[in-house]
Amino acid sequence: MNGQGAEQxxxxxxxxxxxxxxxxxLLRLAAMIGRANTAYHGEDAPDLSxxxxxxxxxxxxxxxxxxxxxxxxxxPTNQIGAAAAEGFGKIPHRVRMLSLENAFDESDIADFGxxxxxxxxxxxxxxxxxxxxxxxxxxxxxxxxxxxxxxHAATRGDGEVGENVTANALTxxxxxQRIDNAPExxxxxxxxxxxxxxxxxxxDRARExxxxxxxxxxxxxxxxxxxxxxxxxxxxxxxxxxxxxxxYSVPLAETQMGAIGRLADLGFSTNPxxxxxxxxxxxxxxxxxxxxxxxxxxxxxxxVVYKVDDLGLQQRLGLxxxxxxxxxxxxxxxxxxxxxxxxxxxxxxxxxxxxPVARLTPVTVGGVVVSNATLHNEDYIExxxxxxxxxxxxxxxxxxxxxxxxxxxxxIPKIKDVDLSQRPAGAAPYDFPHTCPECGSxxxxxxxxxxxxxxxxxxxxxxxxxxxxxxxxxxxxxxEGLGAKQVEMFFVDDLLPIRxxxxxxxxxxxxxxxxxxxxxxxxxxxxxAANLFxxxxxxxxxxxxxxxxxxxxxxxxxxxANLLALHYGTWATFEAAMTTAEVGQGAAxxxxxxxxxxxAVLAASVVxxxxxxxxxxxxxxxxxxxxxEPAIRPDVTGSPVAGLTLVFTGTLEKMTRAEAKARAExxxxxxxxxxxxxxxxLIAGPGAGSKAKKAAELGVRTIDEDEWIALVSGx
Ligand code: IVH
Numbered sequence: 001m002n003g004q005g006a007e008q009x010x011x012x013x014x015x016x017x018x019x020x021x022x023x024x025x026l027l028r029l030a031a032m033i034g035r036a037n038t039a040y041h042g043e044d045a046p047d048l049s050x051x052x053x054x055x056x057x058x059x060x061x062x063x064x065x066x067x068x069x070x071x072x073x074x075x076p077t078n079q080i081g082a083a084a085a086e087g088f089g090k091i092p093h094r095v096r097m098l099s100l101e102n103a104f105d106e107s108d109i110a111d112f113g114x115x116x117x118x119x120x121x122x123x124x125x126x127x128x129x130x131x132x133x134x135x136x137x138x139x140x141x142x143x144x145x146x147x148x149x150x151x152h153a154a155t156r157g158d159g160e161v162g163e164n165v166t167a168n169a170l171t172x173x174x175x176x177q178r179i180d181n182a183p184e185x186x187x188x189x190x191x192x193x194x195x196x197x198x199x200x201x202x203x204d205r206a207r208e209x210x211x212x213x214x215x216x217x218x219x220x221x222x223x224x225x226x227x228x229x230x231x232x233x234x235x236x237x238x239x240x241x242x243x244x245x246x247x248y249s250v251p252l253a254e255t256q257m258g259a260i261g262r263l264a265d266l267g268f269s270t271n272p273x274x275x276x277x278x279x280x281x282x283x284x285x286x287x288x289x290x291x292x293x294x295x296x297x298x299x300x301x302x303x304v305v306y307k308v309d310d311l312g313l314q315q316r317l318g319l320x321x322x323x324x325x326x327x328x329x330x331x332x333x334x335x336x337x338x339x340x341x342x343x344x345x346x347x348x349x350x351x352x353x354x355x356p357v358a359r360l361t362p363v364t365v366g367g368v369v370v371s372n373a374t375l376h377n378e379d380y381i382e383x384x385x386x387x388x389x390x391x392x393x394x395x396x397x398x399x400x401x402x403x404x405x406x407x408x409x410x411x412i413p414k415i416k417d418v419d420l421s422q423r424p425a426g427a428a429p430y431d432f433p434h435t436c437p438e439c440g441s442x443x444x445x446x447x448x449x450x451x452x453x454x455x456x457x458x459x460x461x462x463x464x465x466x467x468x469x470x471x472x473x474x475x476x477x478x479x480e481g482l483g484a485k486q487v488e489m490f491f492v493d494d495l496l497p498i499r500x501x502x503x504x505x506x507x508x509x510x511x512x513x514x515x516x517x518x519x520x521x522x523x524x525x526x527x528x529a530a531n532l533f534x535x536x537x538x539x540x541x542x543x544x545x546x547x548x549x550x551x552x553x554x555x556x557x558x559x560x561a562n563l564l565a566l567h568y569g570t571w572a573t574f575e576a577a578m579t580t581a582e583v584g585q586g587a588a589x590x591x592x593x594x595x596x597x598x599x600a601v602l603a604a605s606v607v608x609x610x611x612x613x614x615x616x617x618x619x620x621x622x623x624x625x626x627x628x629e630p631a632i633r634p635d636v637t638g639s640p641v642a643g644l645t646l647v648f649t650g651t652l653e654k655m656t657r658a659e660a661k662a663r664a665e666x667x668x669x670x671x672x673x674x675x676x677x678x679x680x681x682l683i684a685g686p687g688a689g690s691k692a693k694k695a696a697e698l699g700v701r702t703i704d705e706d707e708w709i710a711l712v713s714g715x
Contacts, residue, residue, distance in 0.1 A: 009021040010025065010028065014062045014066060015066075019067060019209050022066070022070055023070050023211070025063055026064070026070055029060040030075065033057060033060065033076040057076060064229065064231075065231060067209075068232040068234070068235040069205060069209060069211060069232070069235055070211060087480075088163035088164050088226070090162070090164065091154035093142060093154065093159070093160060093161065094246060095187065095246040097157075098159065098319065098322060098324055099159070099322055100135075100305065100323055101323045101327075101328050101329065103329065103330045108330075109280055109283060112280075112306070113280045116308065116325065119317060120313065121655055128308065129276060129277070129308075130279075130280075130306045130307060130308055131260070131275065131309050132274070132275050132286040132290075132304050133274035133275070133304065133305055133307075134297070134304060135301055135303040135329050135331075136301055137217070137299075137300035138194070138218055138221045139155065139192055139222045140189060140190070140191055140192075141153055141190060141192050141240065142162065143188045143189070144185075144186075145179055145182055149177070149178055150175070150177050152164060153165050153168070155225070158474065165225055165226065168226075171238075172233075172238045172239065173237075173239070174239050174269045175240050179267055180266075181265075181266070183249045183250040183252075185248060185249040186247075186252075187245055187248065188245055189246055190243050191240065192221050192225050192238050193217065193221050194217040194220050194224070194237065194238055194239070195239065195298050195299045196217065196298050196299060198236075199217040199220050202237075203220075216300070220236070224236035241271050242263045242268035242269065242270055243270065243274075245259065254312070255309045255311060256307050256308070256309045256310075257309055273286075273290055273293070283306050283330075290304050291304075291332060305327060305330075306328050306329075306330060313326065316655075318663075320597075321558070321563060321597070322558065334407055335406060336404055337370070338419070339360045340361040340400070340402060341398075342399070342400075343358075343399055344356050344357070344358060344399055344430055346433055348438045348454055348460065349462075350469075352457070352460065352463050354451070354452045354453065355375075355377075355451075356374075356376070356378070356430075357372055358374070360372065363405060365406065365413060370405055373405050374412050374414055374415075375397065377451050381430050382429075383395050383396045395418050396429055398423065398427040399427065399428075400423070400424040400427040401423055402418065403417065403418050436455075436456055436462070438462035441455050441459070458615070458618065464491070465487065467501075467552045468487045468500070469484045471550045475546075477504075477539050477550050479536055479539050480535040481528065481535050490507075500621065501618070501622045502621035502625050505540060505622075507536060508533040540625065540627060541627045542626055542629065543565070543628075543632070544565040545565035545566075548561040551619060553606055554605045555601055555602040556605065562631075563596070565631035567595045567670075568631075571623065577591065578606060578607055578609075578610035581607045581610075582607070583607050583608065594671075594672055633668055636667055639668050640667075641664060641667050641681070642667060642668030642669065643669070643670075644670070645678050646672070646681050646682075647673070647674065647681075647695075648660055648682075649675075649689075650687045650689075651686050652705050653686075654709060663712060664712075674691070675694045675695050677698055681701050681702070682700050683704070683705065683708045
């Protein structure tokens with residue numbers, strides 16, 4: 001609509017606006033209100049009276065209420081007003097929201113069954129019941145009911161803390177506001193999703209109105225649920241399947257199948273393809289049946305979830321860092337498409353890895369437009385795997401090639417194959433660079449490593465920036481208003497540079513003249529500068545696991561950071577242990593390796609980071625700015641073994657070593673591999689040898705398996 005049209009729309013009463021006029025009017029109002037805000041908050045004199053300003057905002061809100069789908073992403077209603085500006089409130093999950101381990105083929109499922117039986121000390125052939133149900137491709141939601149009333153709804157977030165989307169959840173027809181005959185406290189969990197038909201209709205409307213369309217139903221569902229305005233959510237038909245639970249005052253049932261039945265009785269939608277299966281063969285048969293029905297279900301699924309049916313066994317199997325041992329997601333095979341490889345770019349990551357990225361002629365793969373894909377490393381491009389064996393029968397990949405792209409679930413698209421019959425004449429083998437394209441340092445490939453790495457360390461701007469981006473990431477410091485884009489801007493800033501994490505926490509303390517500059521910079525007003533400083537201050541207090549993860553040490557992902565934090569408890573202990581530890585020897589090294597889930601490669605990487613002077617200085621400067629919260633160990637009040645060091649030896653008959661160890665750790669004990677003066681209790685089964693002897697010499701209390709079970713039962 002041209003300027004004159006917009007002026008005409010400005011005269012029209014809200015009730016009489018057509019969608020096209022409403023869209024133009026929202027644009028005009030956003031611009032006017034934005035200008036007024038700048039004038040008011042900045043140095044300029046306000047150009048509107050308060051009454052006129054309020055009238056514009058009221059008109060804007062009224063149009064948005066009538067045409068929720070036309071609401072702009074830069075809508076003035078989102079930007080102003082304390083609650084909206086802060087986005088969603090946070091809700092800590094009383095029981096963590098987990099993710100699932102993935103399986104891709106039948107051998108993964110066989111391993112899953114074997115691991116479970118081994119953990120539970122069952123026969124390899126022992127019968128085991130599982131449930132199998134579709135894995136819905138949406139986003140998970142936790143609904144808390146107290147005395148039968150919905151009190152809040154929270155997204156998964158990082159699994160520990162989610163976003164409060166209660167008002168939006170209440171607009172979803174499948175979500176009851178009240179449930180009868182329910183336990184006093186019950187958290188129902190499941191998946192919010194959008195059907196294919198509703199997704200198509202939503203995009204049709206968006207195209208008519210000239211607003212943004214969504215790439216797939218899951219993005220549409222997520223975008224609709226995470227709306228600050230519940231009226232927008234209401235206008236988007238979302239659905240919900242219940243399949244799990246969090247906290248409860250009374251258990252729902254004794255089996256998974258029974259619990260799903262209870263959820264259905266309480267009024268929730270549960271998936272009609274949920275089946276009880278006796279053994280792995282029945283799981284696979286049901287998988288194939290669901291796979292056949294996939295295209296006609298009317299909503300997206302990306303696999304089948306298997307869960308141990310007996311909730312008592314689920315309890316015994318317990319959890320790893322972020323996934324339960326008793327469930328697995330059997331994913332459908334990846335989606336494929338062919339396209340042209342236009343170029344190969346090299347990206348330098350936070351650990352210096354040179355990663356080749358394929359730039360592709362855009363192609364739709366499983367509903368998503370793909371224009372970039374990973375090529376892994378130089379061997380992969382040449383047609384060899386890590387062991388030097390040919391892949392793709394040795395066919396290499398060249399710029400100009402016709403290549404096959406695939407996507408499996410959420411992962412970055414990959415190049416699977418190349419069609420040599422389509423190779424353009426003159427296409428040359430790819431020449432992988434031996435110097436860093438960002439800083440010119442040598443790019444070195446260590447023997448046994450498939451990756452070539454820039455040797456520039458923190459001198460390399462790409463590594464430094466990537467480390468900072470990782471540092472401010474969602475699972476690390478998660479500083480509101482300081483994302484990847486802002487990090488790039490501040491990194492090259494002469495007045496207020498952020499070159500390392502500690503700089504972030506010194507930002508507000510710097511020269512006031514510089515602060516004035518920040519406020520005048522693109523994207524920063526008075527308010528956003530103040531908000532940024534407040535967000536930074538809020539993160540000066542940080543949980544230990546997040547800090548360890550945020551350091552961006554190679555091989556230390558979230559799960560490993562959690563393990564390290566739980567083992568050492570405080571930053572002081574962790575730092576002291578890493579300072580003392582020597583790679584490959586000594587008590588501190590052995591202690592590090594005693595952590596279940598920490599291997600030599602990870603351990604060496606952490607120890608090296610603390611011994612490399614430049615990297616260590618960066619860590620020290622950061623730590624000086626922070627207050628680190630000790631790791632929250634599992635609630636072990638009343639545990640008879642909390643804080644004790646235990647050693648298991650000999651054969652255990654009632655539970656496996658793995659289960660005994662997991663149970664001891666869940667109760668706050670440390671499990672060591674060898675007996676020393678620090679050992680509090682040795683649990684010795686039949687066949688115990690040198691360890692029992694040493695314990696006797698040292699006067700360490702020694703008990704048998706039955707005494708151990710008696711000790712921890714009821715705890
Ligand atoms: S069970 C303790 N069942 O998949 C396990 N998850 O990749 C909790 N999902 O975060 C999850 N359908 O959002 C479970 N039938 C299903 C599911 C399902 C979809 C999602 C869920 C979870 C993710 C893990």
